[in-house]
Amino acid sequence: MASSSPFLNPSARSRPGDLAIVLLARDSYQPITLEQSTGAVDGYVEGKVLNTRFGSFPHSTFLDVPWGSQIRASHVDTGSRGRKRKLEASGEDTSTPGADDEAKDSEAGSQLTRKAASAPSGFVHILKPSPELWTSALPHRTQVVYTPDYSYILSRIRARPGTRIIEAGAGSGSFTHASVRAVYNGLPQKPEDKKGKVFSFEFNEDRYHKMQDEIVEHKLADMVHLTHRDVYGEGFLVEGKSPEATAIFLDLPAPWKALKHISRRRPQTDGETPKPDDGNWISPLDPKKSVHICTFSPCIEQVMRTVTELRRLGWVDVDMVEVAHKRINVLREKVGLNLPNKKGCNLTPANVTESIDRLKEINEKTKDFNNAQKEKDGDAMAVDPKDSGKANRQGNGKEEEDEKPWAQGRVVHRPEGELKTHTSYLVFAVLPREWSEEDEAAASARWPCGKETKTIGSVDKAARKQAKREMHQMYEMEKGRKRQKRSAGEKQAIGEDTQTST
Amino acid sequence: MTTLLYIASMSRDLVQPNAWVAIKLPNDMLRVLQVVPNTTISLGKYGSFPSNLIIERPYNLTYEVQDQEEGETYSRLRIVPGVELNADALADTSADKDAIETSEETAETNDDDDVIVPADGEDFTLVDDSGKVIARSSREVLDDSARQTLTSAEIEELKKKGTSAGQDLIAKLLLSHTAIDQKTQFSLAKYKLLKTKKYIRRFTVLPLDVPLLAHWMLEDKDASKILEMRQESMALLGCWADTHFASQPEEGAEGPHAGQWLVVDDTGGLLTASLAERMGILHQTPEEQEQPETSVADAGSSGQPDGQPTQKPKRRRLNDLEVPYAPNNTLTVLHHNTQPNLFMLRYFDFDNTEINPTPPYHPLYSNLLSLSWLQLVSPELDQTYSDPPAEVDPETVASWKTNQRGNYHRKRRRWARTKHIIDTTRAGGFAGLAVASTMEPISILRHTLPLLAGGAPVAIYSQTVEPLAALADAFSITRRAAWVSSPPAETEGKTVAEIERWEGNDEFPINPTLLLGASIQTSRARRWQVLPQRTHPLMTERGGAEGYIFTAWRAIPVEGKIEARGRFRKRKAGA
Structure with missing residues (x-):
């Protein structure tokens, strides 16, 4: 089954209910959810209308057109709305006229949405949503993770189709949208199917609700599991189960406080002697795979503490970068x-x-x-x-x-005149899977050593010389053999020649 | 052999026999090699070890090459735990505690040496022992004559008999430095790091994926072959081209399907590989492995003895004219030679020059299509396309010799595939275009823009900004306005489709209304060293191409005249 999200499986033409990004002018985007109006809306006889400084655009002009289409502005009566609303308040509409349904339109009379008449000037373009467009158009709730950052992060933490990724906090949702696209590899057919999924956590209740609405509206609910939680205290399990994540993105004020939960074994709290691992503790990580993490912090002090904590917990390849992006x-x-x-x-x-x-x-x-x-x-x-x-x-x-x-x-x-010179510092690290003595013993039993025949990789000088000498000898021998053969053949040929000539 | 190769990439959790891996050395160099069982892997001065010791072991582990034990002909490996690897960086934090404000977190690491020193006590504790004393002498000027008292011959000797993976040698080097007690704590740490990078016999096994392969090409191999494309550019390109996994079209759906991307790749296949990785068709996964196997098993039930996986019968295609290509989630590569140059895909066990691979098939076998510019623009000039092989009745074919029969089938299969690729590509409807090429971008767009679906993104990488600037200029606002108000005479009376394919003139190199939001960007990740009180960006990094990316969306202009409103009109009137 395919997802119907306009982000992942867009239709060829715009449909009612789709999220669309209206491009007003350069770098001026307006996200709208396309509506098929069945009657006057807000007093507009054309149904739902988008009013911009480039003219008015009834939603009916955006529907059933190829994405990327240039749309003419329409003549919309914006002045006498109040009066009209009163007049038409009694009308209840049932039929659904489209942009081309002129016949139906005239039939049903004034109660239905009127076909929009195009204005002499003004236009916009309608685009299908993508995480890049959404990032430019979304309502800001927190600082946004922009495309140069998220593209690099997703590449570094190896988010690919099938990856299960943890994201905290969800913030404005730009990273959420980008990571869904990165990990999407189809919808699960059975409950036990493990498909790529985003496990998102948000602490702020207001933002959580807005985000949840957005996910549903964008038809991403099957690929994003949003939880309202304080991850510092409560960790990353989802409904008591492990998300089995291999990629983690932390956009938190204090990422080091959440790191103890991203562990393969029960975290050791202060002063406590390490106990033998009890079965109750569940790791949110995939036990069989290496885990990649990225933390996103604007201040260097945050980076210092995060890095120290990562190193202390045994993460390796700890690396910090800053992405500088310029538009030209x-x-x-x-x-x-x-x-x-x-x-x-x-x-x-x-x-x-x-x-x-x-x-x-x-x-x-x-x-x-x-x-x-x-x-x-x-x-x-x-x-x-x-x-x-x-x-x-x-x-x-x-x-x-x-x-x-x-x-x-x-x-x-x-x-460009104004540059984003600093977004955040990105800290990356890797946590390899655990490898016990038993695992090692089993592997070495399957792959015993001591029967090595060839050497690969760089060879020291003496060995290289020896190999060369051997090759040379082989070549010489081969040549010698060929020469013998050839001379024998030649002899024969000459012999034949002489035979025929005689 | 090929089957072995495919199995090699089955599981990405453990190193599989014959898998391609990258081995990271202490000096940050990468070695890319195939882990052939029963061979010795030599890392030069960092030692050598049997390949079997890393087969079916996890990735991302760091090993230490140990000294040969008595009676053994090879070195064993020791897994170095992460905490031990980080010991040096952590040691500094505890030594610096006087300077740094004590926090609840650092309070956990107390000053005792046992926190810093790894459990087995192999690591020497020089830095930690002398840490505080030396820190006080930080303003002392180093004696000019300060130097290493060990001669190079002595160092060589130590290297030969050196034990404990080079740590002995490093400790001796530090202790024999005449000015060791004058060095500041920081310069001592730096000196130790320098020597460690040079002498410690450690390595890390990493899975070979596209970012790593690109890094290796860029830093250790031939950067020009991949147009010096860095990871940040590659990642941006993939995002702006909106490439992602596309699920199969609904049953019975017709026409061009969403989820086909167009690629122009002059990076030897690196761009193609990175897009394929984003679409989930680069790495063979175990699930995909099972599919062909079951179909083979079905065929095998009719009297085939089971077992012997290498001798499995090739799956017969019933009809020559049946093509193996997927309807979507595909990449179509446009190339300038008769064959595409995609040599980088070899590292992912896919050989595009192999005409008749055996199952299990690599996902790219069905999801990677390629055609030349000539085949796209003038297919009638392509011999394979324009000359369909005659159909011969089965009896005649059966009477032919094996050779002739094979030729006949091969020709027909080739024609069917070529025809399928050319026809579907020319039908258009592509979901996006990604380009990394040295060719003039305007000429590329002239032929590819008509093939893109409305709203499809265009992302073009260039090493230098000039070609992209010229391209952006061709789509400038003033030029677009001029086109709308007075379109060139040549386009008069032409249909919309014809104007889309218009070949351009001096004033308008390309129809400027076909793209929206043309913009150029560049992105660069700057690496930092993060150590307590020594945190700063790296002093030197790779120069060369900055890497620029042009992005835009395919627009569908309205038919007939249209006038802008608002600020535009003013500007147009003024211009």
């Missing part, structure tokens, strides 16, 4: 004296020649002016009128006007 703007740099005097054009010389030409021109003018001053003594006010404002007029040169503005100048790139 591409623009056209337009510099030159002969450019039109417009926005985006820098009216300074493009090169030394232009500058010199300009200086020469000024010199010329000064000379003319001085001459004029001199002549002024004799002649009466004879200033040459043709020169005044010549440079300015040149600035609006005719041939430049014809050129397309998008093809002018030189393509340059630079980082």
